[in-house]
Amino acid sequence: MRPQPDKLRKLMHAFVMRTPQGQRGWEARANAILPGGVNSPVRAWNAVGGQSLPIASANGAIVTDAAGGAYVDLVGSWGAAIAGHANPKVVSAVTRAAKRGLSFGATTEAEVELAELIRDRYAPAERVRLVSTGTEATMTALRLARGATGRDVVIKFAGHYHGHADPFLVAAGSGLATAGAPDSAGVTASTAADTMVLPYGDVDALTGAFAQHGERIAAVIAEGAPCNMGVVRPPDGFNRLIGELTRNEGAVFILDEVLTGFRAGPAGWWGIERDVALAKGEQPWVPDLVTFGKVIGGGLPVASVAGRADLMEQLAPLGPVYQAGTLSGNPVAVAAGLATLDIMDADAYATLARAADEVREGVHEALLASGVTHAVGRAGTLFSFFLGLDEPPVTFADAARQDTGLFRSLFRHMRAEGVSLPPSAFEAWFVSIAHESPITRQIVDAAGSWRPNERANP
Numbered sequence: 001m002r003p004q005p006d007k008l009r010k011l012m013h014a015f016v017m018r019t020p021q022g023q024r025g026w027e028a029r030a031n032a033i034l035p036g037g038v039n040s041p042v043r044a045w046n047a048v049g050g051q052s053l054p055i056a057s058a059n060g061a062i063v064t065d066a067a068g069g070a071y072v073d074l075v076g077s078w079g080a081a082i083a084g085h086a087n088p089k090v091v092s093a094v095t096r097a098a099k100r101g102l103s104f105g106a107t108t109e110a111e112v113e114l115a116e117l118i119r120d121r122y123a124p125a126e127r128v129r130l131v132s133t134g135t136e137a138t139m140t141a142l143r144l145a146r147g148a149t150g151r152d153v154v155i156k157f158a159g160h161y162h163g164h165a166d167p168f169l170v171a172a173g174s175g176l177a178t179a180g181a182p183d184s185a186g187v188t189a190s191t192a193a194d195t196m197v198l199p200y201g202d203v204d205a206l207t208g209a210f211a212q213h214g215e216r217i218a219a220v221i222a223e224g225a226p227c228n229m230g231v232v233r234p235p236d237g238f239n240r241l242i243g244e245l246t247r248n249e250g251a252v253f254i255l256d257e258v259l260t261g262f263r264a265g266p267a268g269w270w271g272i273e274r275d276v277a278l279a280k281g282e283q284p285w286v287p288d289l290v291t292f293g294k295v296i297g298g299g300l301p302v303a304s305v306a307g308r309a310d311l312m313e314q315l316a317p318l319g320p321v322y323q324a325g326t327l328s329g330n331p332v333a334v335a336a337g338l339a340t341l342d343i344m345d346a347d348a349y350a351t352l353a354r355a356a357d358e359v360r361e362g363v364h365e366a367l368l369a370s371g372v373t374h375a376v377g378r379a380g381t382l383f384s385f386f387l388g389l390d391e392p393p394v395t396f397a398d399a400a401r402q403d404t405g406l407f408r409s410l411f412r413h414m415r416a417e418g419v420s421l422p423p424s425a426f427e428a429w430f431v432s433i434a435h436e437s438p439i440t441r442q443i444v445d446a447a448g449s450w451r452p453n454e455r456a457n458p
């Protein structure tokens, strides 16, 4: 049988991509039109060297590039692909929704269902507003906090990332930390002046800030567990302290669970601390506002700001705080989110936890056996490795002391062994329910064959 024209085109493309000339051609073409060849900086591999080829497809735990190279994926669309790439249930829900129409600019029953599902699994989400990106969610949460309190200042923690709205691009994690430039040009001095940056986990700094500036503070925003400076477990009692100080001083506690939500555990990082509190017979602390993204869109653009009813009802059209979005609650994206949350039942979370344990523990043992100094950062099913550190860090200053040159060597070795790590030492390693044991073993074996003294070429 002769290959079909489309198949032939793909085969030709893969063949060309396998040649250095073809790869250089691709690089030049992408760089000529997309700044840095990418649509989001951390994809550019600047921190690890080399050039990623365009992804052609992904299925389960495997991504395949345009040259036909298949890799075990630990990027997982930066956390969204919790059910595995192209999960058949998600794809068929999306297909069914698409056939009913791509976008209406009017409310659908599925939006209400997704919002109800979020509230049912995450009690502090008394009201939910769906948006399209995590950036919109945190930006809206801050506007809401400022509108409700009539105050300007937001406290954020160094190394935490809350998307790319101006007030948060100060001492930020993720791609900014990776580039070693945690502030962004283009943020006005007056905007930055309203953002107070504190070291994470520093009780004195936080209580001191409230003692000195309490009446000016609209909100404290914190990642549920920081995952954009590597994964950091919140020090015991720190989130509770934020809750107490904000409540006592009339400020708003915004918990950013865009990354940790429905992933660190079934009810995000908050659910993990809630369960610990309940087991001790204590009342759990509760955030005023919470932001979600990634998992609730299952790979399509859905995010949300949610929280206390009286605060959320300050949003237009009920209240004076404006927020809007042409594609907010898009029916196709919402279908992906609903299908994903539906897949993620108790058994699926147990599978996710098993996959995370196998990779985290296996790679930890492999690094120990090779004599690599490292610390494991862990928050529920989220984890990353801090090479060159003896202890898991809490502050960004400590996290930034990790050996990024060593990570670069590990990244390139793993890639050669068919495993695709996030291209930055400051990002989490994302597993999915499709990371079955033969796949997690492949990851661990790849780490076990790394010889750390073989540093990557610059």
Ligand SMILES: Cc1ncc(COP(=O)(O)O)c(C=O)c1O
Pocket (backbone or CB within 6 Å): 132, 133, 134, 135, 136, 138, 161, 162, 163, 164, 223, 228, 256, 257, 258, 259, 260, 293, 294, 303
């Ligand atoms: C904790 C956190 N908040 C906010 C964001 C921003 O989300 P988005 O990239 O969808 O704008 C991200 C990731 O990008 C994140 O990890």
Ligand SMILES: N[C@H](C=O)CCC(=O)O
Pocket (backbone or CB within 6 Å): 040, 041, 042, 043, 078, 161, 174, 175, 228, 259, 427
């Ligand atoms: N760390 C970021 C989100 O969690 C990575 C996503 C991006 O910036 O492209």
